[in-house]
Amino acid sequence: MTNKNSKVEFLPRSHFQELIEHLQQAGYTCVGPQVHEHAIHYAELAHADFLPQGMSEEQSPGQYRLHEAGHDRYFAWANGPQALKPLLFTPREALWQSSNNCEDNASLCFKELIPEQRPLAVIGARACDLAALYIHDKHFLQHGYRDPYYLARRKNMLLIAVNCTHPADTCFCASTGDGPRATYGYDLLLNELDDGFIIESHSEKGVAIQTQLNLQAAEASQLEQANDAVEQAAARQTRGLPAQNLSQPLLDNLHHPHWEEVAQRCLSCGNCTAVCPTCFCHSELDEPVLDGSHSVHYRQWDSCFCQKHSYIHGMTIRDTAGLRYRQWMTHKLGSWHEQFGRSGCVGCGRCITWCPVGIDITEEAKVICSGDQHD
Amino acid sequence: MATDKNIKPKVAVHKFSSCDGCQLAFLNMGENLLTLSTLVDITHFAEAGPVDEDTPVEIAFIEGSLASPDDLERIKHIRSNSRFVVSIGACATSGGVQALRNMANTKDWIAAVYASPEYIHSLDCSTPISDHIKVDLELWGCPVSSWQMLQAVRSLLFGAKPEVLNDKVCQECKRQQHVCVLVAKGEPCMGPVTRTGCGAICPAMGRACYSCYGPAEMVNPESLNQRFLGLGLLSSEASRRFLFINSGAPEFHKQGLKCKPASSDDGNLDG
Numbered sequence: 147m148t149n150k151n152s153k154v155e156f157l158p159r160s161h162f163q164e165l166i167e168h169l170q171q172a173g174y175t176c177v178g179p180q181v182h183e184h185a186i187h188y189a190e191l192a193h194a195d196f197l198p199q200g201m202s203e204e205q206s207p208g209q210y211r212l213h214e215a216g217h218d219r220y221f222a223w224a225n226g227p228q229a230l231k232p233l234l235f236t237p238r239e240a241l242w243q244s245s246n247n248c249e250d251n252a253s254l255c256f257k258e259l260i261p262e263q264r265p266l267a268v269i270g271a272r273a274c275d276l277a278a279l280y281i282h283d284k285h286f287l288q289h290g291y292r293d294p295y296y297l298a299r300r301k302n303m304l305l306i307a308v309n310c311t312h313p314a315d316t317c318f319c320a321s322t323g324d325g326p327r328a329t330y331g332y333d334l335l336l337n338e339l340d341d342g343f344i345i346e347s348h349s350e351k352g353v354a355i356q357t358q359l360n361l362q363a364a365e366a367s368q369l370e371q372a373n374d375a376v377e378q379a380a381a382r383q384t385r386g387l388p389a390q391n392l393s394q395p396l397l398d399n400l401h402h403p404h405w406e407e408v409a410q411r412c413l414s415c416g417n418c419t420a421v422c423p424t425c426f427c428h429s430e431l432d433e434p435v436l437d438g439s440h441s442v443h444y445r446q447w448d449s450c451f452c453q454k455h456s457y458i459h460g461m462t463i464r465d466t467a468g469l470r471y472r473q474w475m476t477h478k479l480g481s482w483h484e485q486f487g488r489s490g491c492v493g494c495g496r497c498i499t500w501c502p503v504g505i506d507i508t509e510e511a512k513v514i515c516s517g518d519q520h521d
Numbered sequence: 522m523a524t525d526k527n528i529k530p531k532v533a534v535h536k537f538s539s540c541d542g543c544q545l546a547f548l549n550m551g552e553n554l555l556t557l558s559t560l561v562d563i564t565h566f567a568e569a570g571p572v573d574e575d576t577p578v579e580i581a582f583i584e585g586s587l588a589s590p591d592d593l594e595r596i597k598h599i600r601s602n603s604r605f606v607v608s609i610g611a612c613a614t615s616g617g618v619q620a621l622r623n624m625a626n627t628k629d630w631i632a633a634v635y636a637s638p639e640y641i642h643s644l645d646c647s648t649p650i651s652d653h654i655k656v657d658l659e660l661w662g663c664p665v666s667s668w669q670m671l672q673a674v675r676s677l678l679f680g681a682k683p684e685v686l687n688d689k690v691c692q693e694c695k696r697q698q699h700v701c702v703l704v705a706k707g708e709p710c711m712g713p714v715t716r717t718g719c720g721a722i723c724p725a726m727g728r729a730c731y732s733c734y735g736p737a738e739m740v741n742p743e744s745l746n747q748r749f750l751g752l753g754l755l756s757s758e759a760s761r762r763f764l765f766i767n768s769g770a771p772e773f774h775k776q777g778l779k780c781k782p783a784s785s786d787d788g789n790l791d792g
Contacts (some may be wrong), residue, residue, distance in 0.1 A: 161554075182700070183699060183700035183727065184700060184705040184706055184727075185700040185705050187700065208703075208704060208748070209707075210701075210705045212705070213707070226700070227700055227701070230697065232698055235699060237695070237696035237697070238696050246704070251568055257728050309574065328574050351647070369611060410741075410743075410744065411741075411744050412562060412741065412744070413689070413713040413714065413740075413741050413745060414689070414690075414739050414740075414741065415689045415712070416689065416691060416692055416695075417692040417701060417704075417715035418693050418738070420691070420692070420695035422697075431684065433672070434558060434675050434679070435675075436553050436556045436560070436671050436674070436675055437556050437559075437560065438675065438678065438679065446696055447692070447696050448692075449688075449692060452688045452689075452692065453688070453738045453739065454688075465739070466739075467739065467741065489539065499704065500701055501704075502691075502701065502703045502704060502710075502748060503744055503746070504715050505744070505746070505749050521756075
């Protein structure tokens, strides 16, 4: 997948800051992983010193613990709760403003509030997040209506992927076919070794950055080491979905008793949908100023676990936790195929880790799709 | 609400058993309080000055729970004088922190607290406004936020029904990109059963939500309680997470009593 003009080269760790500086000189604001509120979090990155060097984490259903592992690596951890989604599909944003103080004496006027976005260079994107990005691009940009708010952020984004070598216990990207190796959707790709990085480009923008760096030739042993690490990361994953397309098994089991069993545990809090890199549901609301002279129309992340998500004409269609969980899973793993030509699950495992009560989509899907109890 | 622009709608702010903190959500509005005064006539607001409980009003805001025999009469009078009744704060919506006494023996605690208990005319239970009259809108919280009040007033002035916020705090917390304190730190956070509207201020500070906004829609206290036990809380500690600011809210009350240890004495106020 390497760009034809790109070389596979070696960037010593001591020179990583130069990559950030070249990106900054090229006009990018760098965004990268950092330790924030006891987790790995993506935020504006001024210097390589702020990367989570030496950090690792442990994840299990309903639990995430960060710790200092005593190594020199920057990327020796599996994803935290968020990566690319909030950078593009922001959790809350103003769409337009209405006012009754109009220049042309009209009684009501509207103003679109398209964001002015600085070009971002995101350092550290994982394969699962690039797969999710592909889905969001399809959703927001390729269905006849190009969402101008998403587009404003997306069009100038440079993506620097890092192949994942430290999957969490909750990860299952190997089973969905989305990782741990990044194969598309990035400009530059890094493989982290103890003393530095294998670097290669996948786009003209990536080549332009790579050629400015003072790099060494990558040795065959380094390439082998990088490749082995990614393969081991795939082999270490123990979770998985029963199949990549679960549309039919889920439709066959809409009345499986296990939906109700999950509902006994489910809090309907929507943490799963908030951390899911492909969930895109939103609600819209108006916030008028007190004197009523103008009002701002917002959109914000919503969840199929919220009451109003299925509120139609005086009634809530999905008024039990079982129905809400069923909606989420049957869409994510089932009807998503019809909508986007693939599953909505990229195997990042976030919904498992960040569910406060540790509901595990892989385990629930296995039981529900087992078919031995369907009607 | 009022269609004639020259006639300002009348608004009253009433207080029952409470700490006055929700009335401060009005007084702390800053510049908006001045704007508000140009939009409505505040006929009764003892905390701020005007006292007139008898003039009929378009909107009555009610703070506090009903805790004495007199309260029961006064609230009926207010209802009959008001077009739109909004109860504000935990006391008015669930009975408040003082509803903890609903689980104790009234005579015992009055005797324990007051030197001359015969002067105290207190009902056995502290109850929310909606237990006694029709309430048109409830704004939960301890205290309510000024933002909630402003949104409600503005909607009513437009003649629209104010938005009811009933999602879980988690939604607001995640929209602000905070890391879940329950998952990342093992904090016994009540966010997954608590009504949004506060701005997720406790998780934003790295601490667990203690549910001052009361239960959200369709909560699962049993499952969250189970998780708290898994985090290492004793059942009595988990119980207190539910029996706290909004112990009178039925969903929390039921859960709190369910996991209350058998040895706990109903009359023991130390619990």
